[in-house]
Every structure is written in C-alpha cells, then in structure tokens.
Amino acid sequence: MIRETLYTMKSLHRDDFKIEGFRFGSGEKTMAIVGSMRGDEIQQLYICSQMVAQLKELESQGDLDPNKSILIIPSCNPYSMNVSKRFWAMDNTDINRMFPGYDQGETTQRIAAAIFKQLEGYQYGAQMASSYIPGSYVPHVRMLKTGYENIEAAKMFGFPYISVSTPAPFDTALLNYNWQVWGTSAFSIYAGQTNNIDKKNALLTQQCFIRFLKRIGVIRKPVKNVGYDSLLLDEDNLVRISAKKAGLFTAQYGAGDYVDEGATIAIITDPNDGSVLEEVKATTSGYIFFAYNKPLVFQHSLIFTII
Amino acid sequence: MIKTIISSELPIGEQFLVRKNVLSNGNGGKRICVVTGTHGDELEGQMVCYEVSRIIQENIELLDGTVEIYPALNPLGIDSLQRGFPNFDLDMNRIFPGNPKGTMVEQAAYRITEDLKGADMVIDIHSSNLYLRECPQVRINVMHEDWLVPYAKMLNVDFIWVHDAATVLEATLAYSLNSTGTPCLVVELGVGQRINDRMCANLTNGVFNLLRNMGVWKGVEDALPSKPIVCKGDKVDFLNAANSGVFLTEQKTGTVVEKGQKIGAIVDPLSGTVLSEVISPCLGYLFTIRAYPIVYEGSLMARIYKFDEKEKSTGGRDL
Numbered sequence: 317m318i319r320e321t322l323y324t325m326k327s328l329h330r331d332d333f334k335i336e337g338f339r340f341g342s343g344e345k346t347m348a349i350v351g352s353m354r355g356d357e358i359q360q361l362y363i364c365s366q367m368v369a370q371l372k373e374l375e376s377q378g379d380l381d382p383n384k385s386i387l388i389i390p391s392c393n394p395y396s397m398n399v400s401k402r403f404w405a406m407d408n409t410d411i412n413r414m415f416p417g418y419d420q421g422e423t424t425q426r427i428a429a430a431i432f433k434q435l436e437g438y439q440y441g442a443q444m445a446s447s448y449i450p451g452s453y454v455p456h457v458r459m460l461k462t463g464y465e466n467i468e469a470a471k472m473f474g475f476p477y478i479s480v481s482t483p484a485p486f487d488t489a490l491l492n493y494n495w496q497v498w499g500t501s502a503f504s505i506y507a508g509q510t511n512n513i514d515k516k517n518a519l520l521t522q523q524c525f526i527r528f529l530k531r532i533g534v535i536r537k538p539v540k541n542v543g544y545d546s547l548l549l550d551e552d553n554l555v556r557i558s559a560k561k562a563g564l565f566t567a568q569y570g571a572g573d574y575v576d577e578g579a580t581i582a583i584i585t586d587p588n589d590g591s592v593l594e595e596v597k598a599t600t601s602g603y604i605f606f607a608y609n610k611p612l613v614f615q616h617s618l619i620f621t622i623i
Numbered sequence: 624m625i626k627t628i629i630s631s632e633l634p635i636g637e638q639f640l641v642r643k644n645v646l647s648n649g650n651g652g653k654r655i656c657v658v659t660g661t662h663g664d665e666l667e668g669q670m671v672c673y674e675v676s677r678i679i680q681e682n683i684e685l686l687d688g689t690v691e692i693y694p695a696l697n698p699l700g701i702d703s704l705q706r707g708f709p710n711f712d713l714d715m716n717r718i719f720p721g722n723p724k725g726t727m728v729e730q731a732a733y734r735i736t737e738d739l740k741g742a743d744m745v746i747d748i749h750s751s752n753l754y755l756r757e758c759p760q761v762r763i764n765v766m767h768e769d770w771l772v773p774y775a776k777m778l779n780v781d782f783i784w785v786h787d788a789a790t791v792l793e794a795t796l797a798y799s800l801n802s803t804g805t806p807c808l809v810v811e812l813g814v815g816q817r818i819n820d821r822m823c824a825n826l827t828n829g830v831f832n833l834l835r836n837m838g839v840w841k842g843v844e845d846a847l848p849s850k851p852i853v854c855k856g857d858k859v860d861f862l863n864a865a866n867s868g869v870f871l872t873e874q875k876t877g878t879v880v881e882k883g884q885k886i887g888a889i890v891d892p893l894s895g896t897v898l899s900e901v902i903s904p905c906l907g908y909l910f911t912i913r914a915y916p917i918v919y920e921g922s923l924m925a926r927i928y929k930f931d932e933k934e935k936s937t938g939g940r941d942l
Contacts, residue, residue, distance in 0.1 A: 325920050326867045329893070402712060406919060407754060413791075420863065423921035448712045449726065485793035486717045556724065562632035587635045614639075614710065615632035616727040 317372050322389065323430040325423075333395050335427075337434065338368045338388045340375055346384040346534055348438040348500075349525070350431070350491065353412045354403060355396025359509040360444030363518050364390035367525055379537040386534060387438070392431055413486065415494040432494065440469065440532065441495045442525070445504035449618060451608040452571045455517050455524075457546070458504040460493050466501035467548060472531040473503070473524040474543020477605070477623070481551040508571065547623075554621040555600045559584060561593040565613035569604055577601045581620060584613060598622060628693075628738045629731050639699065641731065643738075644692045646679050651688030653839050656739055657830065658693040659748040661716045661796060663700020663707070664815040668748035670823040675830055688839035691742070696735055696796075704816070706752060717791070720799040736799050744774065744837065745807040746830060747797055753815040755923065756914040758782055758876040759822050761851075762809045764792065767801050772853060775808055777836050779829030779848040781877050782910045782928070785855045814914045825849075852908055852939040854928050860905055862925040864889060864918040866898040874912050874925070879938060882906045886925055889918060905929045908939050 318339045325333040351357065351364030368388050374380050391397060396405055403410045409424045417429025435441060445458065456477035459465040470478045487493055495502035505524075508517030523541050530539040559565070563584045569575055575598040582596040600622055608619040629641040643656075657675055659668025672694040679686055695701050699709045708715045708728045721732025739745050751757040760782035761775035768785045775783045792798055800807040812826060813819040832848050834840035864870065872887030880886065886901040886909070901924055903909075911926035918924065930939055 327919065328867050328869065328891070328917060406917065406922075407752075408706065421861075421921060422863065422923055423919040426921040486791050488790045558724075558726075562634045564634070612634035614634060614727045616730050618726050 317368075317375055322434050323427065325427070327395075330395070335389060335392055335394075335431065338371075338390075340371050340380055340386040340388075341382045341384050341534070343383040343385055345438045346386060346532060347440040347442070347529065348387040348435050349389070350392060350435065350441070350443040351388070351390040352397060352444065353392045353491070354410065354446060355393055355399070355401045355405075356511045357444065357446050358397075358511055359507050359513055359518060360446065361391050361397070362513045363444060363507055363521050364388055366518065366522055370522065370526070374535060374537075377537075379535060381534055381536055384532075384534045386529075387434065389431070389434070392427070412491055413489045415489055415491045416498070428491075432491070435491070435495065435500070436498060438500050440528075441500040441502045442505050443491050443495075443502070445492070445506055446510040447506075449606075449608070450510075450610045451606050451619075452508050452514075453506045453606050454572045454603065455508055455520050456506050456549075456605075458492075458506060459502070460487060460490070460496065462493060462496045464496040464499075469501045470503055471546050473505075473528045473546070474541075475524050475546055476544045477549055478546045479549045479551050479605075549605070549623060551621075554605055554623060555602070556618060557581075557596065557599060557620040557622070559594065559596070559613045559615055559617045559619050562613060562615040563587055563593050565608065565611060565619070567607055567609070567619075569607065570609075571604050571607045573604050575601065575604060575622065587612075596620070629734050631727055631731070639727070639731070641693070641696060641698065641735065644676055644694075645689060646676070646683070646686060646692070647689040648683050649687035651839055653688040653743040653837060654691065654741070655688070655834060655837065655839055656691045656693065656742045656745045657748065658696060658735075658739065658745060658796070660693075660695035660701050661697055661747070662714070662749065662752070662815075663697050663703065663705045663709075664753055665706075665750035666701075666816060666818050667750040667813045667823055667826075669694060669701075670818050670820070671748055671826050671830065674823065674827040678827070678831070682842060685840055685842040687841060690834070690839065693735075696731075706815075716796060717794045719794055719796045720803075732796075736796065739796075739800060739807075740803060740805050742805055744833065745797075745800055745805060746778070746810060746833070747807055748810045748812075748826070750813045750815055750817075751811060751911075751914075754913060754915040756814040756876055756912050757811045758910045759810070759812040759826060760784055760910060762786060762811060764788055764798065764801065765855075767806075768855070771801070771806060771808060774806065774833060776851060776853075777829065777833040777848060778808065778810065779825050779832055780810065780812070780851050781849055782908070783851050783853045784859070784910075785853065850940045852928060858929045858931075860903075860907070860927045860929055861923060862886065862901060862904075862927070864899075864901075864920055864922040864924055867919045868898045870901070870913050870916050870918045870922075870924055872901070872912060872924075874909060876910055876912050878909050880907060880909045880927060886912075901925070903927060906935060
C-alpha cells in the first residue's frame with residue numbers, strides 16, 4: 317500500500333487542504349473507490365477507511381493481485397468535514413456538482429478536476445454517495461441512465477438492490493455521470509446513513525466491495541460470502557409516499573422493513589397539542605426502500621418509497 | 624390585488640407562502656411579470672419590486688394591461704439569510720420546472736412555473752451573491768439570442784452577456800420558461816445581501832421602458848436608456864486567484880481597464896507580504912469584481928469583456 321497526497325491547496329489561515337489516497341497494486345487501473353465528497357458523509361468515510369484497513373491486511377498476506385491497481389480516496393473534502401459543513405465552507409458549492417472540473421476555474425472546479433484526473437481511466441469506479449433528501453436507504457448500487465450504465469457489472473457487488481434513474485440536468489455535473497461518459501463503469505453506493513456510522517450497513521457494504529473485488533480478480537483467496545441476486549429497480553417505478561400534513565414525524569418502520577398495504581408506517585402529530593394529524597399508511601405491500609428520518613416534516617415532503 | 628399562489632404547511636404553526644401582487648388597468652391584454660428572490664441572499668429585486676409596484680399604483684391610469692409582481696420566490700431563504708431553499712440543501716434555481724409530485728420545493732417550483740407560463744414577458748431579477756459585485760446586466764442563453772436581445776436592450780442595463788448553453792442551466796426558471804415559449808430575461812446586478820439604490824433606480828426605469836415599448840405603460844420616459852455592451856462569443860476573460868489570501872482592490876464595476884493595469888493584489892496578513900498582483904490581461908470592460916475579500920486558489924476575482932480593435936474607440940457600445 318502506498319499512501320499518497322493526491323492534491324494540496326494553500327489556505328489563508330488554515331493548515332493546507334489535502335486529499336489523500338491509498339494505492340494497492342500497480343499496472344492495470346482496475347478500481348477506484350471514492351468516499352466522502354461532502355462534509356457530512358461520515359458513513360462514507362468510515363466504510364472507505366475500513367476498506368483501506370481490510371485491503372492492507374489482504375495485501376500483507378499476498379492475497380491481492382499486484383498487477384491490478386486499486387485507488388481508495390476516503391475523503392475528498394476534509395476541510396468541510398472539519399467544520400461540519402456539507403458543502404465547501406467558503407462559498408457553499410458542492411464538489412460533486414463540478415465534474416469533470418476545470419483546472420483553471422473556481423476553487424471547487426479545480427478540486428473536482430484534480431480528483432477526476434486521479435480517477436480517469438479506471439475500469440470500475442465506486443463513489444460512496446448521499447442524497448439531498450434526509451433519510452436512510454436500503455443499501456444499494458445506483459446508476460444514472462446515461463446509456464453507458466453497466467448493470468451486469470453492478471450485479472457483481474451482490475447488493476440487495478440495483479437502482480437506475482433518469483438524470484436531471486444538474487446531475488450532468490456529478491462524478492458518477494462523468495465517470496460513465498468517460499468510459500469507467502461507475503456506481504454510486506448508498507450505504508444506509510449519511511451523518512452517522514451505521515456499522516451493520518457498513519459491514520454489508522464492505523462485504524459487497526470484497527465480493528466485487530474477488531469477482532474482478534483483484535482478491536486471490538476464496539471469499540466466503542455469497543451476496544444477493546440483486547433486484548433491478550427503476551426509481552421512476554418506486555411507490556412514493558409524501559406527507560399530507562406537516563408536524564412532528566415518528567416513523568413506525570424504517571428502510572429495509574416489509575410492510576403490508578394499509579399498515580400505519582408513520583404518525584405525524586401536532587407539535588403543540590400532540591393530536592394526531594396524519595396516520596401515514598402504506599399504499600402498497602413491499603419493502604421500504606427509503607425512509608425519511610428527521611423529526612420535523614414539511615407538508616408534501618417525500619417520506620417513504622416502497623419497492 | 625395580492626394573490627397567494629402557494630400555501631403549504633411548515634412543521635410548526637406556519638404556512639410557506641408565495642404571493643404576488645396583480646396590478647391591472649385598461650383594456651390591454653398583455654401580462655408582464657417581475658419576479659425575484661429565488662436566491663435568499665439576493666436583495667436588489669426587493670427595491671425594484673417595491674418601486675415598480677409603488678409607481679404603478681400611484682399612476683394606475685397609465686397602465687394598460689397587467690403587471691404581476693412576485694417579490695419572493697424563496698421567502699424562507701430571504702428571511703433566514705440563506706441563498707438556497709432552507710432544509711433542502713438545494714439551489715432553487717436548479718430544480719425548475721419542478722415536479723408536481725416531488726418534494727415541497729419541487730412542487731413550489733412547478734407551481735411557480737405554471738403560474739408564469741403564458742406571460743408576455745418575465746423579468747427575473749437576481750443580485751450577485753455575497754462574493755461578487757456585478758454591473759447591471761442581462762444574461763441570455765445563446766439559444767434565445769435573436770428573440771431576447773432586443774428586449775434586453777430596453778432594460779437600461781450596461782451589459783448584455785449572451786452566454787453558451789450549459790446543460791446544468793436547463794434547470795433554471797429562465798430556461799424552463801424560454802424553452803416553452805414564455806420570454807424571460809435574467810437580470811443580474813449589485814452584490815448579495817445589499818441594495819444599491821442607484822442601480823435599482825436605473826433598472827426600475829428600464830422596467831418601465833420595456834413596459835412602454837410593449838404597450839403596457841403610457842407614461843413618458845424619464846431619460847433615454849443606456850446603450851449596453853452586447854457580449855457574444857468567447858470574449859470574456861475570467862481572473863481567478865493564483866493564491867489563497869486576502870484580495871484587496873479599489874476597482875469598481877462598469878469601468879474600462881487597460882491591458883496590464885493592476886486590478887488588485889492578494890496579500891497575506893500573517894507574513895505581511897503580497898502573494899500576487901492581479902493584472903488585467905486585456906483592454907476591456909470590467910463587469911464583475913470580487914466583493915468578498917477572502918479567496919482560495921481559483922476564486923473568481925474579476926471578469927472582463929475583451930475589446931476588439933473597433934471597440935477600442937467605441938468602448939464596446941454601438942454609437
């Protein structure tokens with residue numbers, strides 16, 4: 317393993333901004349894994365750090381193919397993480413809306429360009445992603461429908477689900493979108509949480525990475541986990557449930573739970589007198605794919621999607 | 624007449640409201656909309672909306688048609704000093720035309736778009752953000768250049784920037800309206816979180832000039848509108864910071880700068896040294912200057928419209 321500083325930038329009064337990477341093997345650029353791009357992507361950072369530890373162990377035992385190159389970047393944005401801001405703290409721009417970047421452009425465009433330069437040319441790329449809608453997800457692989465999405469490759473993770481979605485105009489500046497367009501089989505990995513460490517889903521995600529790396533020939537020793545026969549979902553076909561009322565939100569079920577049609581899955585109460593404003597009912601039977609997880613809910617907010 | 628176009632519940636005893644003031648008179652059938660406040664840190668439009676509303680109501684007999692004023696598309700952002708839409712981590716001007724089945728903010732964007740559709744003109748007023756100071760300007764996607772530049776020239780601004788098409792901009796309010804046949808002009812002026820009285824007064828005159836030219840206002844013009852520079856093609860130099868530091872400048876927007884002229888300097892207060900001097904790479908019209916002094920490598924400090932040979936004598940304007 318080689319620990320390498322991939323990018324540095326001076327700050328006026330802070331220590332230098334640094335993006336660190338961990339390289340395993342050499343030769344064929346096989347897989348890159350990117351952790352937190354936003355300052356609140358703690359689960360994403362945690363999983364990458366655990367993957368570095370695991371691959372380091374495998375490498376020391378001679379169980380990694382030295383001719384296949386792996387790059388892991390646990391955090392692309394330590395500055396925002398250290399001040400608890402989701403986006404670039406100076407101007408609130410999102411590095412993950414700046415790809416492929418521009419090395420003569422604005423600060424986050426330059427950071428994106430530097431990251432993309434490191435990530436170009438890998439056969440497979442995985443980014444630990446998060447959504448702007450607060451909530452938890454069933455662990456899954458997500459891909460944008462660019463015409464280049466590689467669903468067969470995504471199945472090698474053995475996640476319970478693979479979802480595909482139609483890109484919106486602002487998605488064209490995402491890493492995932494640009495990675496795909498530039499020839500990498502790119503995956504966004506949703507590992508349940510964003511702001512917290514969820515060890516159960518982190519472990520499941522690590523196992524999926526190990527399985528994938530075995531199947532593409534990076535890991536040489538037998539891997540003893542079988543994984544799922546992933547179900548392919550089109551996000552346009554998920555059943556969406558929105559809050560009819562605003563108020564205090566308490567969920568009865570979470571992501572991954574099975575619910576029957578008509579079951580009460582959440583309750584919205586009046587924040588002042590505690591009266592029940594809405595009993596949120598499952599409008600179909602199935603597994604909950606996404607569950608809102610904030611205590612205050614706005615009218616019309618998306619609170620569940622069900623498979 | 625004040626109308627509420629969106630009313631949606633917030634969690635604790637409050638409605639999220641988007642309202643407009645509908646001013647009508649005479650038999651004219653045209654509808655002109657003035658909208659602002661998509662970004663909560665942009666306040667110049669507040670004064671322009673106030674002035675347009677006040678002047679029309681004090682001279683209602685001069686109106687022949689309908690003017691609708693939407694002073695706050697993102698009222699929660701304006702009230703809480705947030706550029707984006709609070710609680711959603713979203714730039715509201717990246718989610719148009721919205722989605723009737725989406726989140727609260729996506730539904731709001733949808734209803735705003737539907738409400739504006741069919742207008743004879745929409746003027747979407749933006750300030751700059753906290754970081755940059757802009758001369759009064761209209762920005763037009765190159766796809767709509769022929770259609771919209773003649774209207775933009777009526778708005779009494781100093782600069783019209785016909786910019787390249789960019790996929791991410793397809794989610795703006797202006798793109799959503801223009802691509803469905805409702806003309807929309809995007810105005811940028813001033814700096815975030817502040818109001819520049821003179822710029823707002825000039826734009827207010829521009830709005831009435833446009834109303835007059837479209838047959839909606841019968842008042843006489845106060846003064847001839849300015850002749851703006853029309854910038855087309857790749858004629859803008861972007862000056863990005865070479866170092867992180869404090870950017871010091873005395874430069875104003877709307878000025879002509881010489882090639883080699885010093886625009887400012889980036890300094891380090893700890894060491895007491897100049898890290899780099901910021902020099903104009905061309906003769907041209909400086910239409911953007913950084914207002915917030917702290918910079919990182921890459922931070923935008925200025926934008927300059929490059930003069931060609933002919934423009935050296937005309938200052939870039941049609942004489």
